[in-house]
Amino acid sequence: MNTPYHISMTGEALGPYFSPVALKQIIAANLGQDSLGYQFAHDHFHFDNNSFVAGYAYVETCRQNTILAIRAGQVALARAEFGRLTHTVQDFYAHTNYTALWRELHPGATPEQIDPLFESCMTDPRLHSGRLYYPLEILYFVPFLREWVLPRLPKDSHAQMNKDEPSCPDFEYARSAATHRTRVEWLRLAESLTDTEKTAFTGQANSRTQFPSNPEKV
Numbered sequence: 045m046n047t048p049y050h051i052s053m054t055g056e057a058l059g060p061y062f063s064p065v066a067l068k069q070i071i072a073a074n075l076g077q078d079s080l081g082y083q084f085a086h087d088h089f090h091f092d093n094n095s096f097v098a099g100y101a102y103v104e105t106c107r108q109n110t111i112l113a114i115r116a117g118q119v120a121l122a123r124a125e126f127g128r129l130t131h132t133v134q135d136f137y138a139h140t141n142y143t144a145l146w147r148e149l150h151p152g153a154t155p156e157q158i159d160p161l162f163e164s165c166m167t168d169p170r171l172h173s174g175r176l177y178y179p180l181e182i183l184y185f186v187p188f189l190r191e192w193v194l195p196r197l198p199k200d201s202h203a204q205m206n207k208d209e210p211s212c213p214d215f216e217y218a219r220s221a222a223t224h225r226t227r228v229e230w231l232r233l234a235e236s237l238t239d240t241e242k243t244a245f246t247g248q249a250n251s252r253t254q255f256p257s258n259p260e261k262v
């Protein structure tokens with residue numbers, strides 16, 4: 045997704061749990077995943093080109109690295125690892141057809157109602173992500189060429205499928221799912237942490253915050 049949405053989604057999802065400093069570190073690492081050097085040969089950072097196996101493995105690696113860094117007392121590193129995780133899970137909804145699969149099963153449902161981990165959609169054999177058809181795909185990123193190039197790219201191209209900004213179909217569903225998922229990832233991580241670790245990682249005491257035992261219900 046485009047930068048402003050990565051920032052706002054992460055802030056909405058994690059703001060209640062993290063101090064401003066901690067949130068800033070998480071967002072900085074999230075945005076770092078879209079730096080130019082990571083736009084090529086890093087499909088798994090963005091779930092591009094059907095990189096599901098590598099994408100899921102990357103998320104798991106980030107999750108484990110976050111826990112290890114917290115336990116080593118390296119909270120800045122832990123927040124960076126978690127920030128990278130949030131970017132990849134957010135891009136999942138922007139770059140795959142997950143929202144279309146979910147909406148097919150829930151006609152009439154609003155964006156706010158979307159379940160980011162609906163089992164039958166996650167395992168649907170039709171689940172796929174946008175392929176990058178270079179060199180034509182590059183032209184999609186040039187604003188005044190976008191209209192010309194779009195009809196010339198296949199339906200399964202990144203250009204046709206992405207929900208990176210509000211003019212794209214299903215953007216609000218992708219944005220909502222990505223925000224929910226970001227919160228679920230934090231709550232899932234929190235289950236592995238002691239209260240002391242949670243406080244160190246979030247930069248604030250969350251004594252009044254509930255950590256539900258079943259994050260899926262959030």
Ligand SMILES: [Zn+2]
Binds near residue numbers: 045077078089090131
């Ligand atoms: Zn990305």
